[in-house]
Amino acid sequence: MTFFCVRPQITMDFRKIISLRMKRQFLCGGADKKEYTELYRDLQPGQSVYWNGFGKPPVLSFRASFDDIEFNRRRQSERGLIKGRFAGGNLGWIVPEDLELFAALYRKPLVKPTEKQLYILDIIEREGPFNIQQIKEETGMLVKEITPVLHRLQEAFLIYEDQYNGEWDRGWYRFGEIFPKADFEKYTRIEALKIILLRFAYRHILFDTAMAKSFYRLPEKDIKNAISELLYENILSETCGGYILKSDEKILANYEPESLHFVYAMHRNDFLYKSNENVLKEKFKPLIDKLKYDHEPLQYLLIDGEFHGVCVGHFRNGPYDLNDVICDTPDWINRKDDIIKAIEEVNFGKTPKRFMEKNYKYLP
Secondary structure, three states, X not given: OOOOOOOOOOOOOHHHHHXXXXXXXXXXXXXXXHHHHHHHHHOXXXXXXXXXXXXXXXXXXXXXXXXXXXXXXXXXXXXXXXXXXEOOXXXXXXXXXXXXXXXXXXXXXXXXXXXXXXXXXXXXXXXOOEOHHHHHHHHOOOHHHHHHHHHHHHHOOOEEEEOXXXXXXXXXXXXXXXXXXXXXXXXXXXXXXXXXXXXXXXXHOXXXXXXXXXXXXXXXXXXHHHHHHHXXXXXXXXXXXXXXXXXXXXXXXXXXXXXXXXEEEXXXXXXXXXXXXXXHHHHHHHHHOOOOOOOEEEEEEEEOOEEEEEEEEEOOOOOOEEEEEXXXXXXXXXXXXXXXXXXXXXXXXXXXXXXXXXXXXXXX
8 A cells, every 4th residue: 555646544634644744855845954964864775866877876856955966976975875785685875874774674694605706705805995897807707797796795795885976987895994893783673674664654654564665675574573563662653554653643633734736757766656666556557558659657746745647658878758648637637737847857858749648739
């Protein structure tokens, strides 16, 4: 279930949840740098824009009152953001003070190392740092052989990829050389999950286990165990088929929801999309599978705080093919101009060819 796409039978005012969620994520007013830093911590691991953000800093689209790409680029250069493999082995950026927290969640110890893994690890530990080209020269291995080995060693937190700028020629270090005080026993996975889920709850207001699993890519059993402890400790409450902070129940009782009027075209690495990824795919699949042209989801449309549309087409290096815009809300025609403007904003001014399967030029 998602609280964006399906309205559950709830006793609390759903408008309040959406309004407070948008406020907490600064989608109805950009965060300043202090607020952004706190927000980034809660939405970790940060990622760059889907598909066209290769090598670029992570971004929290539409949430900052300043250029957060440049802000995060500076944080990268100062090692205020560090790179790792989290959430299903995906690349992401976290703040160094949360390193042990995310290691407890995602570290995959090298239980049965291969000869190639041991060989490359030994070279880096003895003579590193090395970039991939230097490893190739030292070992005689091909890049396509080296890369998966490095990724696996990275997932084990045995080596560290020091990407402090946008260059591709990055050094790989022994992990302990960069983080000598890292304590991988500081948290159990459940302890780490409890901390992370409280942040998740604070920014979502109302969430369920499927949303947490979709974003963090961790076993649902572990997520449920962590939630059970938080319920027992009287920090979370179970309500409306999901969970909410006890403190937020009190806030919502007297909360006046703000009127929301905006459209954002959210890329597929965005926090809100990733939290609802599985449901959104299923929701729009029957609406777009029938299309006879390329219809890969490019961006999902957040309309007044809820996902109600998708821009489809074909990913390319450079401007994408924007083949259609599909919405599931009956008043789409009244929001057409806002939707098109939002799509153009993230696609270098390019306009979709169609809207609801019709030529955009001939719509009223």
